[in-house]
Amino acid sequence: MSKEKEPFFSKKNRALLTDPLDDDNPITVQVLGICSALAITVKLEPAVVMTLSVIFVMAAGNVIVSILRNVIPTRIRIIVQLLVVATLVALVDQFLKAYAYDVSKQLAIFIGLIITNCIIMGRFEAFALGNGVWKSFLDGVGNAAGYGWILIVVAFVRELFGSGELWGVPVIPQFIYDLGYQDNGLMLLSPMALIVVGIYIWIQRYYNRKLIEKD
Amino acid sequence: MNRESNKHTYIFATIMVVSVASVLSFTSESLKDLQNANIKKEKMQNILSSVGINVSRDESESLYDDYVKEELSLKSDGSIDDQVNAFNINLALEVKKDKDLQRFPLYIANVEGEKFYVIPLRGAGLWAEIWGYIALKDDINTIKGVSFDHKSETAGLGAEITEDWFIDSFNDEKIKDSDGNFVGVYLTKTNNDPGNSDKMDNEIDAISGATITGDGVSDMIIERVKNYLPYFNSLTNE
Numbered sequence: 001m002s003k004e005k006e007p008f009f010s011k012k013n014r015a016l017l018t019d020p021l022d023d024d025n026p027i028t029v030q031v032l033g034i035c036s037a038l039a040i041t042v043k044l045e046p047a048v049v050m051t052l053s054v055i056f057v058m059a060a061g062n063v064i065v066s067i068l069r070n071v072i073p074t075r076i077r078i079i080v081q082l083l084v085v086a087t088l089v090a091l092v093d094q095f096l097k098a099y100a101y102d103v104s105k106q107l108a109i110f111i112g113l114i115i116t117n118c119i120i121m122g123r124f125e126a127f128a129l130g131n132g133v134w135k136s137f138l139d140g141v142g143n144a145a146g147y148g149w150i151l152i153v154v155a156f157v158r159e160l161f162g163s164g165e166l167w168g169v170p171v172i173p174q175f176i177y178d179l180g181y182q183d184n185g186l187m188l189l190s191p192m193a194l195i196v197v198g199i200y201i202w203i204q205r206y207y208n209r210k211l212i213e214k215d
Numbered sequence: 216m217n218r219e220s221n222k223h224t225y226i227f228a229t230i231m232v233v234s235v236a237s238v239l240s241f242t243s244e245s246l247k248d249l250q251n252a253n254i255k256k257e258k259m260q261n262i263l264s265s266v267g268i269n270v271s272r273d274e275s276e277s278l279y280d281d282y283v284k285e286e287l288s289l290k291s292d293g294s295i296d297d298q299v300n301a302f303n304i305n306l307a308l309e310v311k312k313d314k315d316l317q318r319f320p321l322y323i324a325n326v327e328g329e330k331f332y333v334i335p336l337r338g339a340g341l342w343a344e345i346w347g348y349i350a351l352k353d354d355i356n357t358i359k360g361v362s363f364d365h366k367s368e369t370a371g372l373g374a375e376i377t378e379d380w381f382i383d384s385f386n387d388e389k390i391k392d393s394d395g396n397f398v399g400v401y402l403t404k405t406n407n408d409p410g411n412s413d414k415m416d417n418e419i420d421a422i423s424g425a426t427i428t429g430d431g432v433s434d435m436i437i438e439r440v441k442n443y444l445p446y447f448n449s450l451t452n453e
Contacts, residue, residue: 042370073224080231087235094242098249101257101272188371 008134016138020146022208026119027150028201029211033119037151038193039110044167046106047155051148053111055141057088058120062140065128081124089114119147154196162187264362265348266324266331285323291315293445306337306346319442331359334443338435341427342367345376349436351390355447361385363432373428384411384419390440392417397444399437402429
């Protein structure tokens with residue numbers, strides 16, 4: 001709102017959307033939101049639904065906080081932010097229970113845990129409180145997508161090697177099992193998610209040298 | 216407008232809370248019917264699955280009446296309470312009551328001429344509740360099938376109780392010993408019968424790494440089925 005003439009997709013605004021995917025990724029660079037990245041990445045489907053839910057909550061939340069940013073009393077701003085995210089999450093939960101019951105059962109407590117996802121509160125506090133509505137919307141979508149991208153990559157690896165399936169459909173042909181191949185049960189457990197995220201960070205920094213800390 | 220004043224803070228907080236509460240209660244009310252319909256269909260799906268009819272959740276509602284012929288609410292002495300609709304009994308609340316005040320829902324299904332008694336189960340797993348259904352054949356001894364579900368058992372370990380390979384191991388197992396006394400079914404790690412080929416031993420091969428969930432399953436079956444013995448005894452005495 002400050003810069004009325006700025007085009008909707010100026011270079012700066014595009015950066016809000018694309019930076020969190022790589023250079024400023026919430027999980028692999030800022031190391032936020034790790035807890036849910038470990039918990040719901042056993043299979044692709046819940047990871048995708050979680051991603052969509054977080055995109056909705058983060059974008060809508062950023063917009064609401066940004067609209068209210070000039071009237072929110074500073075002293076209670078954290079509580080207000082919490083109220084916004086909790087409301088949106090409750091709405092998502094209700095809609096999933098009504099329209100995607102199976103998914104809502106799989107995600108169960110993790111939907112509720114979106115409330116405590118540090119990325120969301122972090123973006124409200126660090127960005128939406130100080131920026132206009134459109135920018136906040138882009139920032140919300142960008143960060144949620146950056147978070148979701150990692151979820152989907154990790155879930156892809158874990159479901160493929162842990163269950164031999166993708167999106168619940170078996171993809172590893174029977175003859176490979178007949179040769180003695182076995183699904184890796186360790187992939188189903190949380191520690192492997194951490195290791196997969198670690199490997200992702202390693203690969204990411206190999207290609208994106210500016211992320212490597214200099215000391 | 217001074218947004219740091221106490222007055223502004225109170226007014227802002229009040230408006231915020233009231234509007235959030237209205238939005239939430241409106242959504243909850245308008246989606247309630249759809250949500251309850253999902254829960255009802257899932258219950259029907261689980262009951263049908265315990266008697267070997269595997270259908271999708273959406274199909275379950277139309278097929279339910281074809282198979283489930285009677286729904287009874289039993290008192291603890293085995294008599295039937297006509298006042299209570301068995302299907303609507305919420306077992307989660309019911310198990311907390313005194314035994315004498317509880318009503319025990321029993322579903323009687325008829326599949327291709329065979330009669331099955333379906334008993335709803337509810338108990339404790341490792342992290343939270345587990346529940347399910349056990350279907351007994353007409354001899355009130357042989358298990359036709361079971362279905363289990365859980366709130367938050369460990370994925371890959373306790374959560375495996377919902378999987379077919381585990382559920383299928385209950386088929387044809389007996390709940391009474393060779394003298395005809397009720398003993399239930401035990402999940403055990405020491406029965407040297409991983410294929411569950413011995414159907415008379417009242418034992419199921421347990422899941423490694425899920426001891427407490429498994430014990431929960433054994434306890435739940437014994438505790439729940441025991442309540443139906445007065446009713447079953449009254450059938451055989453007739």
